[in-house]
Amino acid sequence: MSPINLNRAHMPEQEPNIRAHNFAEVNTGLTPELAKQEAARCLFCKKPTCIEGCPVHINIPHFIQAILEDHPDEAVRRIRVDNSLPAICGRVCPQETQCEEKCVLAKKGAPIAIGALERFVGDHAIRACILPDMSNVRANGRKIAIIGSGPSGLTCAGELIKFGYAVTVFEALHELGGVLSYGIPEFRLPKEMIVKCEIDTLKNMGVQFVPNAVIGKIHTIPELQDMGYDAIYIATGAGYPTFMNIPGEDLNYVYSANEFLTRVNLMQAFKGDQSATPIYIGKRVAVIGGGNTALDSARSALRLGAEKVYIVYRRSEAEMPGRAEEIKHAKEEGIDFQLLTLPLEYLSHPNGSVRAMRCIRMELAEPDASGRRKPVPIAGSEFEFQIDSAVVAIGTQANPIIAATTPGLETNKWGYITANESGETNLKNVFAGGDIVSGSATVILAMGAGRTAAGQIHESLNSAK
Ligand code: FAD
Numbered sequence: 001m002s003p004i005n006l007n008r009a010h011m012p013e014q015e016p017n018i019r020a021h022n023f024a025e026v027n028t029g030l031t032p033e034l035a036k037q038e039a040a041r042c043l044f045c046k047k048p049t050c051i052e053g054c055p056v057h058i059n060i061p062h063f064i065q066a067i068l069e070d071h072p073d074e075a076v077r078r079i080r081v082d083n084s085l086p087a088i089c090g091r092v093c094p095q096e097t098q099c100e101e102k103c104v105l106a107k108k109g110a111p112i113a114i115g116a117l118e119r120f121v122g123d124h125a126i127r128a129c130i131l132p133d134m135s136n137v138r139a140n141g142r143k144i145a146i147i148g149s150g151p152s153g154l155t156c157a158g159e160l161i162k163f164g165y166a167v168t169v170f171e172a173l174h175e176l177g178g179v180l181s182y183g184i185p186e187f188r189l190p191k192e193m194i195v196k197c198e199i200d201t202l203k204n205m206g207v208q209f210v211p212n213a214v215i216g217k218i219h220t221i222p223e224l225q226d227m228g229y230d231a232i233y234i235a236t237g238a239g240y241p242t243f244m245n246i247p248g249e250d251l252n253y254v255y256s257a258n259e260f261l262t263r264v265n266l267m268q269a270f271k272g273d274q275s276a277t278p279i280y281i282g283k284r285v286a287v288i289g290g291g292n293t294a295l296d297s298a299r300s301a302l303r304l305g306a307e308k309v310y311i312v313y314r315r316s317e318a319e320m321p322g323r324a325e326e327i328k329h330a331k332e333e334g335i336d337f338q339l340l341t342l343p344l345e346y347l348s349h350p351n352g353s354v355r356a357m358r359c360i361r362m363e364l365a366e367p368d369a370s371g372r373r374k375p376v377p378i379a380g381s382e383f384e385f386q387i388d389s390a391v392v393a394i395g396t397q398a399n400p401i402i403a404a405t406t407p408g409l410e411t412n413k414w415g416y417i418t419a420n421e422s423g424e425t426n427l428k429n430v431f432a433g434g435d436i437v438s439g440s441a442t443v444i445l446a447m448g449a450g451r452t453a454a455g456q457i458h459e460s461l462n463s464a465k
């Protein structure tokens, strides 16, 4: 038996000083040799703890075995049993707190690079055009409407089409993909090569997409039911911006992260002067928040040409909810982390645009309701610094439009739709999942909810026959 190898294969990436000035993907992916080398480290445990750490319980050693045996097509087949979007999850899942944290090798050294191997398999499926096998699927004569084309809606669509339903996805925006398209930037998740390809796979399987269709405006849910849809899955996400409600937030060039990233990604402001809708950020940009959205905004601002970009976060790095890899990459690229710092107000130029930010330093006290140590202000530590623009990335909320136009649909006190573990709402044959039920969470949890709801829709419609 060969000795345990505790060192993982290194994911090739662009150099920090180069990538900080372009929107091309930071990580360039494992080569087949590196993937095989990494797969060879797996112990193929009898009780694989990595699977327990995965929210959708992907059979991780099963697909790693196929990589090791040089059968990438088989690895695709195996991973797709539990995950229909591996090229996306391999790039964006917080593996360090999920499967990789639970890998037995993590106790002594580097866990298996499960995310990198998942990405390798997902990319192989795209490159080799391996489509899911639909040869045994027979149309069952029933139709389903899905509202929202983010990861939850896409996953639900992919599952239902395999059961033989006619599936139509209604999307409010002109581009499909939800946060995968308008939120997560190109340098983390390439749109043409990955997101569009995954959506094209669904189109090839027969899923119909209707973009520019705001449900609640063009049709309501009762109208969709009248149009003959047997069941409806609501997957509208939580894209409504939140602000701190501090003085000066209404100044020019104080953006919500939602607006900023949508303009950079979807409206292609990253093309600079060649974009029809460029965005002004100036030389000094402050981004408020510590999650993936804040990190994505800060790193996008750097790539748009800002000379100095600050992350302003009221807790310490240990409490930052962003992916570990993104925090590491942001630091390497030169983002200035102003930790334990709370913005108090934005100060204005005479013309109404922002010129500075007044903040106060914080210290950590006892853990609060979220289990994280509570930040409290340090008296007398207020200070000011000059900025030309700011991006507020402190979280999002539910968009109220569906609840407001669907009589009787139950929501909780924050406006999120109430659904049980199977995705059933209080209305017959109306299901919901992803961020619109859980609040802002992760891609894999949104996908898991979509898959569970698809199973429940199938069961409910068949038991109702
Ligand atoms: P969304 O992805 O929000 O999709 C909802 C879709 O519904 C949107 O396309 C929206 O336009 C559409 N819609 C809304 N209302 C209507 C309507 N009335 N009619 C029709 N369509 C409608 N998670 C991770 O796991 N890893 C990460 O690295 C990560 N980074 C992130 C970075 C950013 C900038 C953001 C904002 C989020 C990030 N997340 C990350 C979180 C993750 O993207 C979300 O949890 C996930 O996308 C939720 O999926 P969803 O399908 O529920 O909703």
Ligand code: SF4
Residues within 6 Å of the ligand: 041, 042, 043, 044, 045, 048, 049, 050, 051, 060, 061, 102, 103, 104, 105, 112, 114
């Ligand atoms: Fe392989 Fe780690 Fe999973 Fe064991 S726990 S099967 S070593 S990935």
